[in-house]
Amino acid sequence: MAGKKVVRYRRKPKAAAIIFGIVLVYIVCFIVIYVSKAKVQTYEVEVGSLMNNASFTAVALRQEEVYNSSYSGDINYYQREGTRVMTGDTVYTVDETGRVSDILAQYTSGDGNALSDENLTVIKNTLTNYKTEYADSGFSAVYDLKSDLNATVLQSINENIMANLDSIVASTGSQDLFKTAKSDKPGIVVYSVDGYEGVTEETIGSVDFKKKSYDKQSLKSEKLITASDPAYKLITSENWTLMFPITQSDIDKYSLSSKDTLSIKFTKDNITGTFPFKIVNDGKNSYGEITLSKYMIRYATERFLDIEIIVSGKSGIKVPVSAVTENEFYKIPKEYLITNGEKGDYGFLVEQSDSDGKLNQVFKAVDIYKSNDEAVYIKKTELAAGTGIIRMDSSDRFVVGPVEKLRGVYCVNTGYTVFKLVEVIDGNNEYYILKQSLSHGVSIYDRIILDADKYSENEMIY
Structure with missing residues (x-):
């Protein structure tokens, strides 16, 4: 027995160990594949509808009257553009002699002619609105801001001058310092003309919708005015109209022929509303006509307005x-x-x-x-x-x-x-x-x- 050699045999792997190894490899492979695989993006189906808004550029038509100056000289405006004036309110003055600037400089140097709290509030609100609405594409608004601030200051000075006119005349020896133009009726004052003042729903044509050829003359930028030149414009009614060209395809697509009201959104500031609507035809072209009785003062200075017709689409699975x-x-x-x-x-x-x-x-x-x-x-x-x-x-x-x-x-x-x-x-x-x-x-x-x-x-x- 002592001379016999003992030979050891390797044990065969147990079946459980083999199965465990296979499972482990499977789990590792699954984890690797899961981690490396791009995450699947899914969506839970729901019921809904679409708002298929249609965009148009409309022309605003209003009851507008242009007032020409009866005098020549330096012009100063006393009302901010887009504000309401009453009958008898001073809109502008004209200095025919050129002496007013010197007299005003002497008169306004005292502490008694400081701006009122109301005027200061108007100036603050004007600056705040300008800051909020400013865009690089609308740099011309800087000149509007200047004119509005100037009008506020001049209005305050004018109120003080008119209240103390006798003492000013006595101290300066000057009569008729300047010519004053007052409004002969209530309305919204606008300091621009564009040739559309006489256009109506009956006379508008396709040429009136060509925005590229639109020419708007600003009156606020003029320091001097000549007699018979336009001085300002007055909008005398709260009722106004939006007109926009439409095709037969538009009429069919948005079912416009069956509508007597239309829900729209003003693209500029997202104001929405529903207003009376009808389709008119001049024999060659069709136009949508929207009649409004509010928001006129909000858009009083604008002739072209971008609007969207709010159209509720069909309902279903979205x-x-x-x-x-x-x-x-x-x-x-x-x-x-x-x-x-x-x-x-x-x-x-x-x-x-x-x-x-x-x-x-x-x-x-x-x-x-x-x-x-x-x-x-x-x-x-x-x-x-x-x-x-x-x-x-x-x-x-x-x-x-x-x-x-x-x-x-x-x-x-x-x-x-x-x-x-x-x-x-x-x-x-x-x-x-x-x-x-x-x-x-x-x-x-x-x-x-x-x-x-x-x-x-x-x-x-x-």
């Missing part, structure tokens, strides 16, 4: 445009479709070879994804390309092969992609509105893939 893709389906003439008398399944009589190579006609049930009066559509996995289909009670034969692309989305409720059909009834650049209760279609609360073009059917994503 999905992002990026979620819709296309898949190929076999297209088969509908007359080849039959039903199984026993179960009522839909299908076709297909040619099938037996073990002896003999062709037999066999009923093959299929899932019809879509049908119309001419054809039915089935998945390409249902039948092989080249399969012969026999028409019932006829010798007509159709070979499976022609395809057509159908639109749909990938539903991922089960963790892998399932193609579901869609029928778009409305849409814009961001969303589609889909028909509800569509066979093999998407349903509310389904989770669908956002970037559908990056995936294919039956692809596992979780």
Whole structure:
């Protein structure tokens, strides 16, 4: 026994260890794939509608009267543009002699002519509004700001001068320091003319909508005025009109012919409202006419206004445009479709070879994804390309092969992609509105893939 050698044999791995190793490798691989795989973006389907707003540029027509100056000389405005004046309010003065500036400099140097709290509040609000609305593209607003501030100061000075006119005349020996122009009726004062003051709903034409050729003359920038030159404009009514050109396509698309009111949004500041509307025609062109009785003072200085017609779109299933893709389906003439008398399944009589190579006609049930009066559509996995289909009670034969692309989305409720059909009834650049209760279609609360073009059917994503 002592001379015998002891040989050790390696133990064979136990089955449990092998299984554990396989599972461990699988888990590691799964984690690596999961971490490295791009995160799938999904969207929960909901019911909604679209706001298909239509944009137009409208011309504002108002009751406007232009007032010409009766004097020549230095002109100073006493009312801020776009404010309401009453009958008898001083709008501007004209210095015919050139002496007023010197007299005002002497008179206004005292402490008694400081701006009132009301005037200071107006100046503060003017500066605040300018800061809020300023844009580099509208640098001309700087000149409007200057004119508004100047008008506020002049109005304060004018009030003090008028209140103490006798003492000023006595101390300076000057009569008729300047010519004063007062408003003869109430209205909104505007310091510009553009030739549209006489245009009405009956006389407007296509040439009036050419914004590029529009010429607006600012009166506030003039220091000197000549007798008979325009001095200011007065808007005498709160009622005004917006006119904009429309085509027959616009009328049909937005159902304008059936509307007597229209909801619009002013693009400049997002003010919205619903107003009386009608379509007018001058024999050559059609125009939309919106009648307003408010907001006139808000846009009193503007002739062209960008507006949007607020149009409520159709309601249905709402999905992002990026979620819709296309898949190929076999297209088969509908007359080849039959039903199984026993179960009522839909299908076709297909040619099938037996073990002896003999062709037999066999009923093959299929899932019809879509049908119309001419054809039915089935998945390409249902039948092989080249399969012969026999028409019932006829010798007509159709070979499976022609395809057509159908639109749909990938539903991922089960963790892998399932193609579901869609029928778009409305849409814009961001969303589609889909028909509800569509066979093999998407349903509310389904989770669908956002970037559908990056995936294919039956692809596992979780």
